Amino acid sequence: MLRTIRIVLKFFLFTMLVLPVAAGLGGSIISASSSQIEILRVEGTIVPVIADYIDRGITRAEEQNAVACIIELNTPGGLLDSTEKIVQRIMNAKVPVVVYVSPKGAWAASAGTFITLSAHIAAMTPGTTIGAAHPVSGGGQEIPEDQMKKIVEFSAKWMRTIAEERGRNMEEAELAVTESKSFTDVDALNKNLVDLRAESLESLISQISGRKVVLAGGKEVTIDTTGYETARNEMNAIERLLQIISDPNIAYILFTLATIGLITEISNPGMIFPGVVGGISLFLAFYSLGVLEAYPGG
Incomplete structure (x- = not known):
């Protein structure tokens, strides 16, 4: 389980380093x-x-x-x-x-x-x-x-x-x-x-x-x-991904995947893959739900 957590944390660290760079690479120069x-x-x-x-x-x-x-x-x-x-x-x-x-x-x-x-x-x-x-x-x-x-x-x-x-x-x-x-x-x-x-x-x-x-x-x-x-x-690519996961239907799917993945990992320690998928899905679901909870203009 600890190994899985370390892998997920490394992924998030990689994401935090790469996303700002990738986000600036839109369109032609x-x-x-x-x-x-x-x-x-x-x-x-x-x-x-x-x-x-x-x-x-x-x-x-x-x-x-x-x-x-x-x-x-x-x-x-x-x-x-x-x-x-x-x-x-x-x-x-x-x-x-x-x-x-x-x-x-x-x-x-x-x-x-x-x-x-x-x-x-x-x-x-x-x-x-x-x-x-x-x-x-x-x-x-x-x-x-x-x-x-x-x-x-x-x-x-x-x-x-x-x-x-x-x-x-x-x-x-x-x-x-x-x-x-x-x-x-x-x-x-x-x-x-x-x-x-x-x-x-x-x-x-x-x-x-x-x-x-x-x-x-x-x-x-x-x-x-x-x-x-x-x-x-x-x-x-990053902007398109963030736009897609802002959809409430996608948020529900991500939260479901996160729940299944994390429960599977807890029930079967050492499988790694379900924990990684669950962790990533949970991270994206929190982003999506955070967007959806904001007050809309219409």
Whole structure:
């Protein structure tokens, strides 16, 4: 048993040393270019690793002095803490950030609405939807009425503040929270919640050229996509793994594996493998459950 514990501890030590290095190895390495456009792709629930990925992508765009950083977004919602980090990072970016709800049939619901409206330029593909940003509990449990009232009020005012900062329709933005109102791409454009509709990434890049945006600190820049080149910054292997295990179904499976593995090892000392699998599964399950217990934005 002690031997098993030593093996598991060595694995965790190895993980702690390797993960920080591996986490920085996402996307391709390219030279700085004033015509470069950084492209990020966010699919799925907004969780801590997504916030870290977006932060990494925007940071690289700033380091490369990119024309813009485009975030292709398709999400059902996510955690309030992670959403807050993303919104703050976008609003304090030193390069223009464009959030593009895509592909057709995609949505930027709940947390995705906050993120979309916080962008310097918000765009949607025809056939997409945003809104329904009323807070809910991630675990499905009931939230006390007085506590829910405070959360809704805070979220509504935060949404209004974001919309005001970007010159968007504050009343309609607030209704997305208080009444869980949703908007098609046409609705969102007509109600001044987003800036444009684009059939494709190429169309989007063409349409943002010549637009003026104000960055943090009041600096106004004009986007020029003449002779642009795109650089896709994909999630790295570690980020993808952490995103996968943030799924509540995966958390349940991991916890089950951990229980079976550790019980098997205790019942049959010296087998090693069940103990290692159980220990690793328990470590990942704790991470996943820690994410799921955080308060969601919707």
